[in-house]
Amino acid sequence: MLKFKYGDGVIKKDKQTTRERILDAAEELFAHKGYEGVSIRQIMAKAEADVSLAYYHFKSKRDLFNEIMLRRVEILNDIRLKALEAVEERHPGNAPSVEEIIDAFTHPLLDLLAREHEEWKYYFQLIAHINNSPDWGGELMTRYFDPLVRRFLEALKKALPDCDDADLYWSYHFLSGALTLTFAETGRLDNLSGGAAKSSDMASVVDRMPKFLAAGFERLCKK
Amino acid sequence: MLKFKYGDGVIKKDKQTTRERILDAAEELFAHKGYEGVSIRQIMAKAEADVSLAYYHFKSKRDLFNEIMLRRVEILNDIRLKALEAVEERHPGNAPSVEEIIDAFTHPLLDLLAREHEEWKYYFQLIAHINNSPDWGGELMTRYFDPLVRRFLEALKKALPDCDDADLYWSYHFLSGALTLTFAETGRLDNLSGGAAKSSDMASVVDRMPKFLAAGFERLCKK
């Protein structure tokens, strides 16, 4: 840990604690290689700290992973719930449009990713990874996101009162796939489009996504 | 390798070669844990063959992975191209609808997965994994699927002549995310819906997906 001396001899630590540096390093590596593709040694090398400190701050590799997930999830669910409530308050008495509801679900995330890219990029990539993992997707996405998702589905049900349950759930599933692939920022879109669209360009996707997805919900749900 | 004796003493080997058993075992394990989450020893234990045989049949772990990808990709791209050509032949002179084109892109895969589930399930899960990997998604999806995807995008451009290029590419990106998450069969949808929709129920998604996605393309692209 670097230390800096100031004027009167007060010792001030580097602004990040070791624990935070470990979490940051692990988050980035897990996002790229997956949980099992990364070793504690690689994490601690990146965090510039000794291997044994991983076990001082976290009781195991799996525990470290869980802490990474928990560190940011509450912030995300909080801003999305607030966005939904704000939309609902703008339409007292009747339901907001499907596009407005989906915008409340996706916009806060894409906006956060656009504005604080370095801070959030790897966390979102990790979520993309987990959402598409046959081993972990079912359990972890359910645990961390289902309460919020159910709240959004209720709102969508009011906007689409005649919608069949299965149509609504499948529509949400398509939304989820589109959203998390966008998080992954694989560069594939850049290759495919020859530069006409960029995987990392959140500003250019933030308006397109709710439009695209709302149209899907409406076509599947309306009789 | 098991051997069976028949009537006149002819010795017939088990129908699968060792090489195929290795490919099958590795495909399943890679689909679940990712490339780096699986060891050659785990693969060969599942394949019920000696570790050294992995290196006899394949020159390295990475080469084994490449062979897994190659083994099935041509079949997929072939049936999808044929499906597109069949749709185009049904509309001589003018363009097929967006929904018909997307159906030709998705239906063959979902149908294959529905009909030969055990044969294809793990390969599709592996593709879901790769598509969402920041490390591999850009390179591998481009290598294996871009020629076919470009062919489909040309067809879509004819069906949506006023569509902005960026809108078209982003629409395809949303399609890709929805499709590959469906491949992943994580069970998350089952949890969320309380059983009203099942991740593995390809018959119930095969009609919904083209409808949903075509609506998205059309809304983003039409002026």
Add this chain to the structure above:
DNA sequence: GTCTATAGCTTGATAGAC
């Protein structure tokens, strides 16, 4: 094609000094 044996290295995790 299949086996045994092994080289050389990395893994997750811990004990114990400071």
Add this chain to the structure above:
DNA sequence: GTCTATCAAGCTATAGAC
């Protein structure tokens, strides 16, 4: 909180007998 040292296990890959 941070370090050194270490363990037992597992890792990719190869050499060589049959």
